[in-house]
Amino acid sequence: MDELTEAIKMKLDTETLGTLDQRVACPGYDRSALSHGIVHVGLGNFHRAHQAVYLDDLFATGRDHDWAITGAGVRAPDGRMREALKAQDCLSTVIERSPAGDRPRIIGAMIDFVEVDPANAPLIAKMTDPATRIVSLTVTEGGYYVDPTTATFDPSHPDIVADGESPEAPKTVFGAIVAALKARRAAGQPPFTVMSCDNIPGNGDVTRDAVTGTARRSDPALADWIAANVAFPNSMVDRITPATGEAERALAAEFGLEDPVPVTCEPFRQWVLEDNFPQGRPALEEVGVTFTDKVHEYERMKIRILNGGHAIIAYAGALLGCDLVDEAMAHPLVHAFLRKVEEQEVLPHVHPVPDFTPAEYLELIDERFSNPAVKDTTRRLCLDGSNRQPKFIVPSILDGLKSGASVTGLALESALWCRYCAGHFEDGSEIAPNDPDWDRLVALSAEAKTRPAAWLEQRTVYGDLATNPHFAALFGGWLDRLWADSVQKTLEAYLAD
Known part of the structure; x- marks a missing residue:
């Protein structure tokens, strides 16, 4: 078997990083020095081509290595993504595509992926960890339980009603956030910031409504505490990121990467954020993020x-x-x-x-x-x-x-x-x-x-x-x-x- 065939079959993981095709850019920092700071729910293509890339760039400057991502999910497909990413040490292939050529890179900003559980106990435990200072979300435009007729959160949705009846074993991401915030309050820990990265108008405000509305189904006093104490910055995110199929996997293989979940994207990216992070944040302005009150x-x-x-x-x-x-x-x-x-x-x-x-x-x-x-x-x-x-x-x-x-x-x-x-x-x-x-x-x-x-x-x-x-x-x-x-x-x- 020739050397090229061997390269194409090379599995992506920490051990193989140093032997990858020279055209593939690898993390410019020691991943073993990273520590957890962010729980991110929804490890789809957009997150891995956007937020994770910005953090990868920031870590390469030598800064803020205590803000690494721990992935999480609340749906069955998230379990499949966890299995794929854990098998490659939570590394992601991101290939920027332009008429000038393809630019592949390996993103190392994520260090773990919590177990996907129907009652969300592992997720709640990780969000309760004092090291978690930001919980970020990409759960799609339709994942916020907004009633389109009123453009407001719908507390009567069956999923939200179920979380209100069983707040200790929530099925939704918002129920899990409520459970974790309740546990942090009881332990005397400050609340984390909840940062939506979904493409919806006023995403921070929408997320606040979803979290407080879910809490109000079971604990109105907790809902009031969340509204008064938890930050929900608004953001605008942008990068065209197609779905992954066989063509994308074949493209990764052309660079010697055996990755079942590679991401392709355009070169352009943009992230605009309100600077509302009471427990601190990574210095993302150093890598191109715009902080403004005009999101x-x-x-x-x-x-x-x-x-x-x-x-x-x-x-x-x-x-x-x-x-x-x-x-x-x-x-x-x-x-x-x-x-x-x-x-x-x-x-x-x-x-x-x-x-x-x-x-x-x-x-x-x-x-x-x-x-x-x-x-x-x-x-x-x-x-x-x-x-x-x-x-x-x-x-x-x-x-x-x-x-x-x-x-x-x-x-x-x-x-x-x-x-x-x-x-x-x-x-x-x-x-x-x-x-x-x-x-x-x-x-x-x-x-x-x-x-x-x-x-x-x-x-x-x-x-x-x-x-x-x-x-x-x-x-x-x-x-x-x-x-x-x-x-x-x-x-x-x-x-x-």
Whole structure:
């Protein structure tokens, strides 16, 4: 067997770090000198390409080695991730992809991963450890138990009710946080900071509502203590990170890395944080994190222009047969659709931040979406529209209606989502389920084909928009046209207007 074949089969772990392909950057510090400081719940691709990378960079400066990450999770897939990462000493492969070439690196900022347990006892114990000063989260946009009709925490959700009835054996991450904070208070320990890194508006405020709302189900006095004593800084996070599949594993193997869970990502990354950490924090400003009291302005720009932009190109691109995001950006109709909706209907409601004007940020987003090396898929962008639309698209619709500005293109985007949820392409081939509530959406899309208002009556997505005659007429007109003509002809009609 030749040397290259041996390298490709080399298992990633501490012992092999010194023998990896020279193209692979390895941690620039002694991992044995790291000690625990952060519990992170949700070890998906985004966290390992974002927060973990920033800490890896910081540790390489020789600073703050007492802020290493201990991973954790509360779902069955987290157990599988734990098994994979523990087998390679909690090392992660991160490959930055750009037209200039691929840059692989090994991230060593995580030192352990607590056992995933149905009652969350190991997680609660680790959060109770006095060395834990930050608990951070990436539990997805839909993981915060927010009622979309009220945009507030839903204490009546069955998961939260169950945690209220059995607070000593919680099933949710918020129940586990409550149990750990209760134990720390009883032991006279200061509370940790809870830092959401999820892509939702006001993520710190949303997390505070979830934690205090969960506590109030079983211990109102504890809920009041948490509200008064626990810090929940808001943050804005950004890095395009595709899902991992066989292509990503094969790419890692090209660099001699046998890793079942490698991460690929774009070179760009951004992290904006409120500086609210009573028990201290790592000096992340040394490695590019922006600390500011204007997180909401950065967040609005990113969510409206980038995440909203993803939704604008996702359904149009997928329905026109573009599997990859850069292919959608190269399609003249999809790209023109993105630019017109963003420039006319999104940017007018976004404020500038110190780093960018809205127009400058759009140019950056255009470049990032067009990166052919990232290999992000339109299917990933189409995923879970019922959770993403109310956060990324509907706020721009509401602002447009309130100000009297155009919402024509946003109405078409909504109609394209409805058409996608019909479950088949224009040639009749199936669209595989792509939403947690897919069967209901398919049925609703079928109803909306003859009664478009049925789609807008999803109050968890659109609130009261079904009763807005202007928007309802725009949406219905576009949906009728999509069915009567085609996606291509409908986009051409919008762009010609």
